[in-house]
Every structure is written in structure tokens, then in C-alpha cells.
Amino acid sequence: MFHLNLIYIFPSFRFGLSNKFDAEFPSVLTGKVAPEEFKISIGRVNTCLRKNLPLNVKWLLCGCICCCCTLGFSLWPVICLNKRTRRSIHKLLDWENNRLYHKLGLHWKLSRRKCESNNMMEYVILIEFLPKYPIFRPD
Template sequence: MMEDFDEIYEEEEEEEEDEDRAAEEQLLKYAPDPVVVRGSGHVTVFGLSNKFESEFPSALTGKVAPEEFKASINRVNGCLKKALPVNVRWLLCGCLCCCCTLGFSLWPVICLSKRTRRSLEKLLEWENSRLYHKLCLHWRLSKRKCETNNMMEYVIQIEFLPKIPIFRPD
């Protein structure tokens, strides 16, 4: 008898999760398209540019102060300014030694690039928890295809989070 009870309970729980997902999808359908901040630097290592555009996007007008946006982009650019010169040096050394090491000399660059992406993602999560989630925005590092060629690049994608309807009954 207890087994039957568990099965019924699980089905009800699954139905509630399905209803929640449907409600979220309904809210996301009306959310505006995300804002994309592209890299504007002169050096790109494994798709990650050495600098992001600090020009305030017009789609964020009324959502966030231009000063806060610029401060966040400056923090991201500061993180890139520390990490990418080291990555470029390792890339040059790795390319010079590539034939002798059968490509193993490129592993440090790959690892450093991954570490740089993780540090950027952590920084963006900190920014989200500090300010942007309160403003119903979510910043994340996203991989996209370049507009001019078939290469991939990392961009900062600013998504609009749907407001939770507080008047909806539980």
C-alpha cells in the first residue's frame, strides 16, 4: 500500500514540475532578446578577445545605469588584461616548439585559456549576485559564431530575466 502512495506522490510532483516549466516557458516567450557585448580588442586567443566594448547598449536604457555597466565591463577587461598577455606568450612558445613536442607544447595555452574563461564566469556570477539579478538581468559568457567568418568567439550575453508574477496563486 505504501508503494502505491509513493507512485501517486511522484506523479503529482512531476505534474507540478511540468506546470512550473510551462509557466517559465510562457514568461520567457515574452522576454526581450538578449543584449550581446562583443569583443573589441586586437588580440584573440581561442575565441576570447583581450577587451570587450564598453559602449552602453541602448537596449539596457532604464534597466541599469550606464556607470554600473561601464564599471562591470571595466572589471571584465581588467581580468582579461591580466590573463591574456600570459596566454599569448605561452601560445607563441607552444607554436615554436609544436613540431618538436608533437603538439603537447600547446597544452599550457589550452589550460590557461580555460582558466581565464572560468575566472570570467566567476566574475560575471559575482556581478549577477551583487547587482544584476536584482535588476532582472543575467550576464554570462557565451560562445557564438562570428558574423564575418566561420570562427567562434566568446561574447558577453545579457539576458532579461522574467519577473515572477507575485499575484499568481500557489
């Protein structure tokens, strides 16, 4: 029987929007991945968020101001930009997985989960330990 270990990397929030992930090295990853590689990977994700956040905030403020006049349709650009940001982070994590983490037996993915303090949803980076396949065992 295989037991799956999970590690969550939580985002930091500013004005209710996720603007970066915590770059503190989890002690569970000691011996699995170098702290420098971990910080580089988290830095790439944070750079992607930092690039897209100012544009999202501008559209959100504009959408909230015009929301009454447009019956909520002014919030569509924000929804599309958030979806584009999530998609770019998914692509970045896939690239990181193929480049390094699958070789180390890890899999990074962006996952949605419910906040503990309220009913809102947040995105976290989930690190899964992949099972090691016994290559010397006969079929």
C-alpha cells in the first residue's frame, strides 16, 4: 500500500489577493531537493504573480466602480486575467516538474483549497511525493 505525502506552500495576501508564495524551505524536503533549487522555483512563480498582479488590481478597481452600470459584466476582464495567471503558473510548474522535480520523485501543482479561517478558497502549491517503482521486481 502506498501512502502519499503532501506539502502545502501557502500564499501571502495583500488586499485579499495572492501576491506571492512563502519561500521558506520546508524541512520535509531536506535531502530531497536543494534549498537553492526550491527558492529558485518559488521565485519564478512569485515573479509570474508579481508581473500579473498590478494589471489585475487595476481591472478589479475599474470593474468594481463600473459594476452597477454594467450589471457585473465589467468584472469579466478580472476573471479572464486571473484565469490567464493560473494557466501561466500551471505551465511554469509543469516545466519545473519536467526539468527537475519528476527526476527527484516530486510533483508540484497548483491546487485550490478552502481557507481554514473563513469560507473563501485559496490557491496553494501542493508538493506530492511520487511513488518509487520497484524496477527489479518481476512482472
